[in-house]
Amino acid sequence: MARIGVLALQGDVSEHVQALERAAAGKAQVVGVRKPGQIEECQALVLPGGESTTICRQLQSSGLTEELKAAALSGKPILATCAGLVLISQEVEGDNKVRPLGLMDIKISRNAFGPQRESFEADLQVKGLNRPYRAVFIRAPAICEVGREVEVLARVGEAVVAARQKNLLALAFHPELTEDARIHQIFLKMLEA
């Protein structure tokens, strides 16, 4: 059975574990990963929502950065939401507080929509889904530039909020906070491929 690891350094880890377990319906094992050696044992990874400056710092001090990069380069599917999207980006616009891993060819902007009072829910048109998807944006980042290899999956206004580059699926919103499992299904399909 496939094992999916949710990076458990900080953030809404248990929500991701539960959402993926529901979506996988017994076809995959979902575990938190926070120690060296655990990433290698997983066939897919989730970088959850949380505070990107904190997760970035903990990633370095836990010595997991290289393992995570190796997993991405070896083609393992990675679902990166919100803070996770910040982490896998190539470049963070106008902000030196997070050192991104440079795994995906995107330039992002942190807190692109403003403080918490501007956080929102929206019915998104997501490429590949036939009905709108209710997405939850919390102090969300946005993708402001995408490279040639990157496929844009959804936008809010001009801002790109979902994108895919080969094995990397990056979202500015939180599919783990709603019941709709369609995004997690897309991710599970990437694992089958």
Place this chain on the structure above:
Amino acid sequence: MELENLRFGTELLKRGFAKMQKGGVIMDVTTPEQAVIAEEAGAVAVMALHAVPADIRKMGGVARMADPAIIEAIIEAVTIPVMAKARIGHFVEAQILEALGVDMVDESEVLTPADEFHIEKAKFTIPFVCGARNLGEACRRIKEGAAMIRTKGEAGTGDVSQAVLHMRMILGQIRSLKGMDDLQLLKVAREIEADLDLVKECARMQRLPVVNFAAGGVATPADAALMMQLGADGVFVGSGIFKSESPAAMAVAIVEAVHHYDDASFLANISKGLGAAMKGLDAATIPEAEALQNRGW
């Protein structure tokens, strides 16, 4: 994508914001410089105050919301979320904090209460965190719209005993609901003056339906790890950092302790050579009338 189809300030957004703080440390700060130290240490958020609880306790008098100029300067200085405290029941202080762009309001017993009623938190766009000593208090605050609960502990003492007491109380009460039938749950709900649906939800989930942090008296990495092992989702540190001998080192160590709370040899390493923790005050020596935890009901 039509921008007018966006919905703001929903319960999901408020509770979701709190969930993003899980596994993290939220630090009290009184200046932009302290806020930067907190951010660099890996804090998930900062709490903007005019004085840390230990000083509020010393100064006496009426404790109010911080100067908006300080809060604005702190918002400017960091990219992590900024929270700020309003007095219990003082909904206008909360309105002002929302207008300033604060990410979350702490309706806090550390400040002097302004009303016998707590703020109607569901009416706000931004989320609130509230203190609680037991399950009844926690449920009443959640019913009013709190998106996050923290133990009250005894703020400004550096004595973790009261946070331990409150965390054990809340989690123990939830455990005791397991296996009860509807009539028994109704009886408990009446006894603790809590909403029945919330009590049922706690019984089913075997936890609070919102994020539950520890607060009040956390002063060392060991204190923070203790609260995590007891079942806290994360930790607030008030006076414990900037009243210690080396705030930057203490801040980093407490963040690390929350991440590695179950690894004793790691905790031993990061606890070395941090200098003196805050001096502190034995919570048992505080006269009943001066205990901050008894504010709010």
